[in-house]
Amino acid sequence: MASSPVARVAGRIAVPVLGLFWLAVTTVPFLFMVMTSFKSQQESFSSSVWALPEALDLVNYRSVLEGPFLTYFKNSVMVVVISVVLIMLISAMAAFAFARMRFRFNDALFGLIVAGMIVPIHITLVPIYLMTRQMGLYDSQFALIGPYVATSLPISVFILTEFMRQIPKELEEAARLDGCGPFAIFFKVFLPLSGPGLSTIAIYNGIMLWNEFIFAYVLTSSTGTRTLPLAIWDYQGQYTANIPAILTVVTLTSLPLVVAYAFGQEKIVKGMMAGSLKG
Amino acid sequence: MTSITLSGVNKSFGANFPVIRDVDLTIEDGEFCVFLGPSGCGKSTLLRMVAGLETGYTGQIRIGDRVVDKVEPADRQVAMVFQNYALYPHMTVYDNMAFGLRQAKTAKDEIDRRVQEAARILQIEALLDRMPKALSGGQRQRVAIGRAIVRQPKVFLFDEPLSNLDAALRVHMRAEIATLHRNFPAASMIYVTHDQTEAMALADKIVLLHAGKDMLKHGSIAQVGKPLDLYHRPRNLFVAGFLGSPTMNFLEATFVAQEPVGARVVLKSGEELTVPVDGSTLAAGAPVTLGVRPEHLAPVVGPAPQTLTRKVSAVEHFGEYSFVYLEGGTSAPLIAKVPGDGGVKAGDSATYAAPADCCHLFDADGIALNHI
Numbered sequence A: 001m002a003s004s005p006v007a008r009v010a011g012r013i014a015v016p017v018l019g020l021f022w023l024a025v026t027t028v029p030f031l032f033m034v035m036t037s038f039k040s041q042q043e044s045f046s047s048s049v050w051a052l053p054e055a056l057d058l059v060n061y062r063s064v065l066e067g068p069f070l071t072y073f074k075n076s077v078m079v080v081v082i083s084v085v086l087i088m089l090i091s092a093m094a095a096f097a098f099a100r101m102r103f104r105f106n107d108a109l110f111g112l113i114v115a116g117m118i119v120p121i122h123i124t125l126v127p128i129y130l131m132t133r134q135m136g137l138y139d140s141q142f143a144l145i146g147p148y149v150a151t152s153l154p155i156s157v158f159i160l161t162e163f164m165r166q167i168p169k170e171l172e173e174a175a176r177l178d179g180c181g182p183f184a185i186f187f188k189v190f191l192p193l194s195g196p197g198l199s200t201i202a203i204y205n206g207i208m209l210w211n212e213f214i215f216a217y218v219l220t221s222s223t224g225t226r227t228l229p230l231a232i233w234d235y236q237g238q239y240t241a242n243i244p245a246i247l248t249v250v251t252l253t254s255l256p257l258v259v260a261y262a263f264g265q266e267k268i269v270k271g272m273m274a275g276s277l278k279g
Numbered sequence B: 001m002t003s004i005t006l007s008g009v010n011k012s013f014g015a016n017f018p019v020i021r022d023v024d025l026t027i028e029d030g031e032f033c034v035f036l037g038p039s040g041c042g043k044s045t046l047l048r049m050v051a052g053l054e055t056g057y058t059g060q061i062r063i064g065d066r067v068v069d070k071v072e073p074a075d076r077q078v079a080m081v082f083q084n085y086a087l088y089p090h091m092t093v094y095d096n097m098a099f100g101l102r103q104a105k106t107a108k109d110e111i112d113r114r115v116q117e118a119a120r121i122l123q124i125e126a127l128l129d130r131m132p133k134a135l136s137g138g139q140r141q142r143v144a145i146g147r148a149i150v151r152q153p154k155v156f157l158f159d160e161p162l163s164n165l166d167a168a169l170r171v172h173m174r175a176e177i178a179t180l181h182r183n184f185p186a187a188s189m190i191y192v193t194h195d196q197t198e199a200m201a202l203a204d205k206i207v208l209l210h211a212g213k214d215m216l217k218h219g220s221i222a223q224v225g226k227p228l229d230l231y232h233r234p235r236n237l238f239v240a241g242f243l244g245s246p247t248m249n250f251l252e253a254t255f256v257a258q259e260p261v262g263a264r265v266v267l268k269s270g271e272e273l274t275v276p277v278d279g280s281t282l283a284a285g286a287p288v289t290l291g292v293r294p295e296h297l298a299p300v301v302g303p304a305p306q307t308l309t310r311k312v313s314a315v316e317h318f319g320e321y322s323f324v325y326l327e328g329g330t331s332a333p334l335i336a337k338v339p340g341d342g343g344v345k346a347g348d349s350a351t352y353a354a355p356a357d358c359c360h361l362f363d364a365d366g367i368a369l370n371h372i
């Protein structure tokens, strides 16, 4: 690419400046959240918003953890893990069929599933609520799994189908010559080779579902069945003005994602890129 | 019995014009058969049909005395080596070779014995624990062959197995494949290539395929035979021009008369030559094409019968031999491949003998006239 020296210097300055700016935009609220969670209610009112906490006071954490927080946490983990596993399995199988099998309506069906991405979940709320009631699943954690899986499938199938189309045809043929039927080809060749694609959808959907609010709000009602995003909502009512307590809940809720990111950063970034770069 | 028979095989993709037409072919027990032809002539397609990877053809394919048209690839007792090797990237070399046997529920110690044996033959024992991405091209090639060997197939299928290797390694692996064939005398081999050197070096039998108009007119197979048969007795212009490098010189000529020793023809440039073929079906004055290979043109001094005299337009020296480019009479220059430096330079006039035995004559349809 030809570029003038001026443009090059400008670029060399602009990129880090914009990067720092964006870093500030994203970390400032985060720092505010963590710092405030260590302050007492009084301190949060009296001190400046940006003042460091006077002491590392864990009182908020203690009171939050003594409440039903752990139940919410457990529910979240369960719902998200089961949903993500189901999403990976179902979308991988569907993607294999779309990417590798020839059948009538292959393209039409794929188009239809991908079109599911443009349906706003809000218009499905009432029917899903009614269906859940009729199935007797209302106010149980399992009520969430169905809608979670269903709404995550279009994008997941889309990503994995593109991914599997990149796997060389010869590998499939070699497997056929080695005596594999469609199931063995899927489980022994395509599934292991789709690792980066699968981690992309696991991470993407895991984050989305960990933070999911609307379905959880509509389909569950009691403390024993609700998930973390609703906990924040609940605490907001319970601690009306106790901002440090609410921010403690938020901190604790985002902690697993932060930890996961810190340890899996490389994998996550690779996973996100996997669809675009030929592995 | 591991002969392979294709009878009346035709194949087209979708509504397109046919890719394979009227193939009747028998590959004998233990024979090394090479499918040769220009790009896109359907070599791979034909090979994949034998493997069972390509269906939807008409005609019949038999392996041994079994009709395999409806038999799954894995049950045909064939093993295939792909051009890009197609090793499973997530498995070690050992597992790559063992995979097919495990699928077939072979006993563990039997699998181990066969994998070790194949590794020994191919000298890849030290690589068994590596992943494919940690191998060089030549090593991957060996693993791909190893994966074929362990299955103890009746038929080995190779689709351009050497085309991803560099020139030196290609010659080396070519020799190894020849050795492999000697080590498994009972198995038949079909080997696809577009490299005539590979074909000449390896084949017991060459199946030369052609594409496009020729294929529509004469069927996919241009000629089948031993390498030297195709070289010395090409059946038509396509075969004559495809084999040999540089390619055969073609000169337009007119048929004069048939004599006991052969057909007498006169070139556009006036020389009269006799070619020992049976031209009795031709009328005097019929247009024909004379073919003579560059390596058969021998320098002579002075005008003599059965010679061509031309102006030299360029000379290329290769040390051991030289290419002398001669102008006149044809659209493409005539080439003579002569020993040493050829003794001529651009601008000279030079005379070359076209020995009668080495001349070919093709009729107006491009079909070779039979030698007498």
Ligand SMILES: Nc1ncnc2c1ncn2[C@@H]1O[C@H](COP(=O)(O)OP(=O)(O)OP(=O)(O)O)[C@@H](O)[C@H]1O
Pocket: B013, B019, B037, B038, B039, B040, B041, B042, B043, B044, B045, B046, B194
């Ligand atoms: N799946 C397919 N669908 C449509 N056309 C195809 C398909 N596979 C091959 N063809 C066509 O069939 C013809 C023969 O293909 P094939 O791969 O057998 O050629 P080839 O002789 O192996 O050529 P190369 O030397 O380039 O590998 C080509 O014209 C190709 O475009």
Ligand SMILES: [Mg+2]
Pocket: B043, B044, B045, B160
């Ligand atoms: Mg090919």
